[in-house]
Amino acid sequence: MVLELYLDLLSQPCRAIYIFAKKNGIPFQMHTVELREGEHLSDAFAQVNPMKKVPAMKDDDFTLSESVAILLYLTHKYKVPDHWYPRELQARARVDEYLAWQHTALRRSCLRALWQKMMIPVFLGEQVPSETLTATLAELDVNLQVLEDKFLQDKAFLIGPRISLADLVAVTEVMHHKSTFPEVTPFTVDYTLSHQSTIKKMTHRHPYKPF
Amino acid sequence: MVLELYMDLLSAPCRAVYIFAKKNGIPFDFQFVDLLKGHHHSKEYIEINPLRKLPSLRDGKFILSESVAILFYLCRKYSAPSHWYPPDLHMRARVDEFMAWQHTAIQQPMSKILWIKLLIPMITGEQVPDEKIERTMEEANKNLQQFEEKFLQDKMFITGDNISLADLVALVEMMQPMGSNHNVFISSKLAEWRMRVELAIGSSLFWEAHDRLAKLPDWDSSTLDPSIKLRMSEFLEKYK
Numbered sequence: 001m002v003l004e005l006y007l008d009l010l011s012q013p014c015r016a017i018y019i020f021a022k023k024n025g026i027p028f029q030m031h032t033v034e035l036r037e038g039e040h041l042s043d044a045f046a047q048v049n050p051m052k053k054v055p056a057m058k059d060d061d062f063t064l065s066e067s068v069a070i071l072l073y074l075t076h077k078y079k080v081p082d083h084w085y086p087r088e089l090q091a092r093a094r095v096d097e098y099l100a101w102q103h104t105a106l107r108r109s110c111l112r113a114l115w116q117k118m119m120i121p122v123f124l125g126e127q128v129p130s131e132t133l134t135a136t137l138a139e140l141d142v143n144l145q146v147l148e149d150k151f152l153q154d155k156a157f158l159i160g161p162r163i164s165l166a167d168l169v170a171v172t173e174v175m176h177h178k179s180t181f182p183e184v185t186p187f188t189v190d191y192t193l194s195h196q197s198t199i200k201k202m203t204h205r206h207p208y209k210p211f
Numbered sequence: 212m213v214l215e216l217y218m219d220l221l222s223a224p225c226r227a228v229y230i231f232a233k234k235n236g237i238p239f240d241f242q243f244v245d246l247l248k249g250h251h252h253s254k255e256y257i258e259i260n261p262l263r264k265l266p267s268l269r270d271g272k273f274i275l276s277e278s279v280a281i282l283f284y285l286c287r288k289y290s291a292p293s294h295w296y297p298p299d300l301h302m303r304a305r306v307d308e309f310m311a312w313q314h315t316a317i318q319q320p321m322s323k324i325l326w327i328k329l330l331i332p333m334i335t336g337e338q339v340p341d342e343k344i345e346r347t348m349e350e351a352n353k354n355l356q357q358f359e360e361k362f363l364q365d366k367m368f369i370t371g372d373n374i375s376l377a378d379l380v381a382l383v384e385m386m387q388p389m390g391s392n393h394n395v396f397i398s399s400k401l402a403e404w405r406m407r408v409e410l411a412i413g414s415s416l417f418w419e420a421h422d423r424l425a426k427l428p429d430w431d432s433s434t435l436d437p438s439i440k441l442r443m444s445e446f447l448e449k450y451k
Contacts, residue, residue, distance in 0.1 A: 050357075050360070050361055051312075051357065051361070062301050062304075064304050064308055065308060065312070066307070066308045066311035066312055067311075068307065068310075068311040069304055069307035069308035069310075069311050072303075072304070072307050073300065073304045073307070076300055076303070077300055089284065089287055089288060090273050090284075092283075092284075092287075093273075093275050093280050093281075093283065093284045094275075096277070096279060096280035096283050096284070097275060097276060097277045097280040099280075099311075100277035100278075100279040100280050100310075100314070101276070101277055103311065103314040103315060104314050104315060104319070108315075146262065149261075150261060150262070
């Protein structure tokens, strides 16, 4: 039976998996789980992932959650090109380091910024106190700076001359503001201005380019 | 040049790395970075890790942060027995899944309990509001339940019959509230698993690694450097 992926492309971790699977020619059946309709909270979906979150994967009877784990599973099972998760010890460690760091750093800030700046006001009609929003955006700034100063530096990609899982996870995160809700433009504008150079670097080296 | 591990065993991620290295006979220099004295903010340590976090590893010119990355690195470099990070696709995926999930689901709530029950009152002299404590406990309990139902189930260890990196990381993190005399191993399933993991590690090594945490309630927080206390107050605001 073909691999099943339960995704909503509104979600960054889902996009990382979608791009990775497509890019590597991994055959899969796409199940869209509409977050905006609350489909992830359904009993049916809980059978696939009791944590009620996307992304989730089903490979025959084996179910898996957590995008990093799914990306690694696909990497190992489908023997993708080495640069995604290099076999070389230190290069691999660098990918692991980024994938670990981002959970409580960039991912957290991006999620909070998205909710506080846009999701809550637009979908729930509530305003978030300005001090809260300011603190969140300040934290996001710090994390984007770390991405630039510690991880990217002067290299072409996060861990060296070639794209890896780290770049894929990072770029889908910083793209969040642009692609998700095109009608909400004010958010798009001031979010990117202060880190234009990092975001430009990252999106310029997006995986769609052949290498 | 021998491997250097920059750690303070008050930190759960440090304990995971320490226990793993010792258990597998990996030679290293223990570089003690005293969190209680604020040494993670020292010029020397900032050069090792500008994010000022522990643990860090230095292997010649190669410096690595993030305990999960360090554990994988040590596992591979020193060819640790395969049960720690099984080659089987599904078992390995479960370890990866737990390692990803635990950052926000286990490590943060367990650390919060220690801050709320011991460190904040001790350092600031203030109590955290009851409602905040209750919310933290609720979240922690919910996640511990998910741990039991999804990761542990009826198995001996997370991947089955043998201990892996996932059990090690899970346990050291769940031990963190012990520093405030709060025991999370209330269900018999969790308590039995805890004992099994301790025995698989070796009780002597396990308790050696947890000694500093166990003595935390005896720490004289009045000796805390005022500049460190100031830095902490911003951090503490998050928990209030």
